[in-house]
Amino acid sequence: MQLKEAKARFIHTWGQQGVSWGICRTMAQVHALLLISCKPLCADQIMEELNISRGNANMNIRALMDWGLIYKVPKEGPDRKEYFAAEKQMTVVFKQIVKQRKKKELDPIIDLLDECEDLKSSCPESQEFSKMVTELKSFSQKADMALDNLIKLDSHWLSGTLLRMIK
Amino acid sequence: MQLKEAKARFIHTWGQQGVSWGICRTMAQVHALLLISCKPLCADQIMEELNISRGNANMNIRALMDWGLIYKVPKEGPDRKEYFAAEKQMTVVFKQIVKQRKKKELDPIIDLLDECEDLKSSCPESQEFSKMVTELKSFSQKADMALDNLIKLDSHWLSGTLLRMIK
DNA sequence: CTATCGTTTCAAAGTATGCGGAAATTGCTG
């Protein structure tokens, strides 16, 4: 396979999958582009490579920085343009993504369960409801803590944890 | 809080969150409804509770059965209606969801990386690309195996694994 | 065989989401 084709395919599929991870397609494509680029790129280069508008490029660059997946790269000289590069250490990328997804996918559920917990009532329906809420909450909290710990682990220990889970 | 309000809130929020988990809203709402119901419900009851059409109800009931999150409940008598109940053991629910999401979110990436691996070329760009692909693949495979093992664990061991990750 | 219930399929309507382009803002430089 040629480099050009491989890059196109990588960016396309990564963008596609991004949607299923709750990341919008363009954001995932910008990320893919920077991941496989050997030098930092500026907004204009990204716009051109992906055929997207300035507003769109900027929004997603900003979002990727919020997620901690790309960085500004200081550039010498009187060039006022800003250049960006992706975090390339996979364990770091992984932790950042877990962190963001936990915030979006798990935290709201825990809030919901807290709200639902103070239900005072004793009909069979209420009991079933409360039982389910309690069980869900206990499980969610375990998952919450487990993920928090994954996020805190340094890269070395993260690999170790995964390896232990493989055995 | 009253039961009615709590139920409505639970179903609404669970549906909302479902979207962020890659599950469509109605499917998640049907799931929520059955989770907190103390007895099995038929399609008509589900339609009425959630104000959805027959086609929609049926599609999502079937999808939930495919995911292994709800079951048909055999019913006595000459009643030809089919009744459904949710799997209520959280560890089972958790495993089923992980299984489906892995299939949708991780497997396609592994396929992509396999494709991108046989790139024969030696310019700096290609090297950067190949390096990234290799690293991603090694990491994805670890995650893949870790998740497969989570799925295989029986409920008792799953809790144990989570607890170990909390410490 | 026919009446009834359940399931599946399909086109059309409705809704949400992402995107582009322009306008507003920021920040620097001379």
Added chain:
DNA sequence: CAGCAATTTCCGCATACTTTGAAACGATAG
């Protein structure tokens, strides 16, 4: 402070996804 370039915000449009309602299909009991 004026002028310029980069960045960010906002709004209307386009596209994709969901849902509906109807119609076709299948199965079963009488």
